[in-house]
Amino acid sequence: MTSETEDGIVSNNQIDSPLGEEGxxxxxxxxxxxxxxxxxxxxxxxxxxxxxxxxxxxxxxxxxxxxxxxxxxxxxxxxxxxxxRPNLKKGAFTQEEEQLIIELHAKMGNKWARMAAHLPGRTDNEIKNYWNTRIKRRQRAGLPLYPPEASLQALQESQRCLNIDRIEIQNKSQHDTLQSNSYGIPNVMFDNLTPNQSILPYVPELPDITASSVLMKGLSSFQYGSFMSPIMHRQKRLREATTLSSSFGGGMKNEFHLFDQFQDVDKAAQSFGLPFPFDYDSTTKNPEFFGENQGSHTLANGNFSASKPTSEAVKLELPSLQYAETDFGGWGPSCSPSPLIDSVDTFIQSPPTGTVESDCPSPRNSGLLDALLNEAKTLSSAKNQLSDKSSNSSTVTPGDNADSSALNICVTEWEDYGHPISPLGHTATSLFSECTPISANESSFDESPSSETFTGSKRKFGCSAECYVKSEPVDQTWTADREKESSTWLDITSPDALLDSGWLEHDSAHGKDQVIVTDAMATLLCDDSSSEYKQMAAGASVNHGWGHSSCSWNNMPAVYQMYELP
DNA sequence: AACACAGGCAACCGCCCACTA
DNA sequence: CTAGTGGGCGGTTGCCTGTGT
CATH class of the missing domain: 1.10.10.60 (Homeodomain-like)
Structure with missing residues (x-):
């Protein structure tokens, strides 16, 4: 606590001695x-x-x-x-700063120092405190941490990152060395750079769907893997305080700097649960999108933050946005809410003892998901074939209504996911119902309107948010089509659901419960890798959750480990 | 008006990691 | 290889303020 107020008034007993006798x-x-x-x-x-x-x-x-x-x-x-330090800003954050913080956090997670680099005169600690306060507020209000704008921007950038990743990997596969350019980054990466990318100026625009993005699309449900990245790979944290601005400008020291940044951006967008390629317009124009995403955000709000060593119970530290949605839209007809929340939450609280780390030398080692991806990439020699297959299975078409709905998470859908044994203590439904459609003018990111709406008094926040929020009108845009869609949602929090859905199969012919990963997932993982995992999975006895796997659980890829149930 | 309470906030501490000599 | 140093981040503490009783 400073002894001096902002006006320079010095508090008593602390003036004279540099030693501060009271200290x-x-x-x-x-x-x-x-x-x-x-x-x-x-x-x-x-x-x-x-x-x-x-x-x-x-x-x-x-x-x-x-x-x-x-x-x-x-x-x-x-x-x-x-x-x-000179030029330090004091006082409350301006609206612009708040917005920037939100956007940055959506992309970077709890990288306060890096965020501070984008906010002249602000310190990492200041931003952290602001964010933590904001989180508390929004959690109580049942609001999403992120406004849709930030989500979308992060998503778009993440897609680019995924594309970059693909190119980088292709580049590596084509050239054993990175001598074509000193950073190992194809020149093409910068060719289409959008100069107005104020947040992530290094992120180039690359077109089209890619193998890795397809993988991401399909596997973004397992974003928790990557969310844990800052925790699980903390030892790999790279110094990058200056790279945001310097990397693209030529100050980049090596490719790993760059890709570490991508990794962070990556994490942000993997969670959006939005179909790829993402159609910005169709989603931004769709009011449902925002409101429904909140559900997942609300879920995430309940899961927010902090880290612990991998060997212990792991709390998530990345933005809720990043684990806001699972992306079954990439697998099925539309995007889904986060059926994994419960199971993944459990997973995170009791992670497998083994560390899922890829041996793949990809610089994008961002945790479980990346480990999986890397493994898949390593094992797969047919990257582009995967893209074809996956795009067939994910029938999202940008721009059409189905696509729009694919971006949506509806109350009814959430009810489908209301797992009676949710370790969160309440179902996804209840969580979702706590959230309120975010209005366009909430882009000010000021929670106070919500507070007023819900409580009229901050004191009332002491009550569960749902006490106040549930009275909010439910999304009126729910349609029969989407209700139909909801019936197709796959609740992978339940192995039974997986079995029922065909993602997994009982192999009762062998006299015991076994699980076989079906071709659908195999396709998603790409054939080579999945076949290997199929074998692993086939050796695993299900016993209602894979926690009793007879095969080496720790060797299972993250995507399968995620299925572990409480 | 006084009090209790809860939330917001600034600031610090501790742990950890990366870098470097 | 090791110690020193700088830096990042999570967590905590204590004061201030607003609100309800």
Whole structure:
């Protein structure tokens, strides 16, 4: 807590001594010097500012030696970065900043420092606090974390990323070395770059559906895999504070920088559950889209954030948007809500002990999903064939009504997914019903209207959001067609449903419950890889959930592990 | 008006990782 | 290989403020 208000009024008892006699002290690591903790005094600030003026930033541990300031280096660095640094903005975020934060978070996840790089004068901590507060608010209000605009933008960019990924992989397969360009990124990647991509200027536009995007499309249901990326691969975190701007501008150090960024963008968009290629217009014009996506967002709201080591219960840290939807639209006639939420949530809370990591050297190692993808890619030599097959199975046609509905998540659909044993403690239906269609003018991202609508008093937030939100009118655009669609939704939270749907088959002929991955999924995974997994799956005894698999569960690809039930 | 309570927020701490000498 | 350093991020703490009683 600062000792100084924004007007420069210094609080009492903290003015005179740089040591701040009221402060806490701790033993220094070196020399037994007592270092102060706690709030900074203005005198300390002055010392630090003076030091930085003289010596510049960096070498923070020298501050204490040279200036006599009884603060550890890190404390000095943080103080400088968060409070004393020139050009720091103080005060509330502007609407533009809020919007940018939302967009950035949709793309990056909890990459506060990187987000801060896009917000001059703002610090990562400031953004984090803002976001966490915002999350709480929206969770209570049963609102989605992201407005549709941010979702769509992130989605579009993610599609490009997927395409880039495809190209990169193709490039690798065609050239063992990356000598064609020093970064291993085809020149074509930048040819169609949209110059107005303020958020992700490095993301080029690439046309068409691709093998990897098809995979993503089909597997984006398992976005949790990639959501865990920052957790599971934290050790692989790359330094990229400057790469957002520098990578495209030529400052990129290597291809991994670039692709790590893609990975983050990737994660954001995998969750949208939108058909590919994504038709922006058809969806943005469809009011249902926004409202219905909320359902998943609401779900995600309930799952939000934080990370733990992989070996323990894992909480999600990526934006809810990123695990907002499963994308059965890519597999079936339309996009679906997130039937995996429950099961995946369970999965995440009790992940398999093994680490699903691909040996594939792809730089896009973003977690379970990427691991799967990499495996699939590695195993598959017929990348483009997959695209054909998958596009056949995913009959989404941009622009038509079916497509629009494919983007939608309807209450009734959610009711289909209301799993009685949801570990979330309530069904997806109830979660969805808590959310309210987002209005176009909510693009201000101000939650207060919702608060008023639902509560009239923040105090009332203490009550479950559904107490207030359920009174909101249900999506009136529900149609018979979509209701029909809903009957085709696959509830893969239940192995039975998988079995019923044909995705999995009992092999009762062998006298015991076995699961065989059907060709449909095989197609999705591409034939080569799936055949391998088929064998693995065939050896797994189902026992209502694959947790009792007799084959090596840890060796199962993430996509199958996701089916584990509570 | 006083009080209790809950939420918002700023700021710090601890852990971890990447980089570098 | 190791220690030092900088940096990122999750979590926590405590104060402030608004609201209801």
């Amino acid at each position: 806490n002290y701790c033993e220094s690591a070196n020399g037994g010097v007592i270092l102060k903790k706690g709030p900074w005094t203005s005198a300390e600030d002055a010392i630090l500012v003076e030091y930085v003026k003289k010596h510049g930033e960096g070498n923070w541990n020298a501050v204490q030696k040279h200036s006599g300031l009884s603060r550890c280096g890190k404390s000095c660095r943080l103080r400088w970065a968060n409070h004393l």
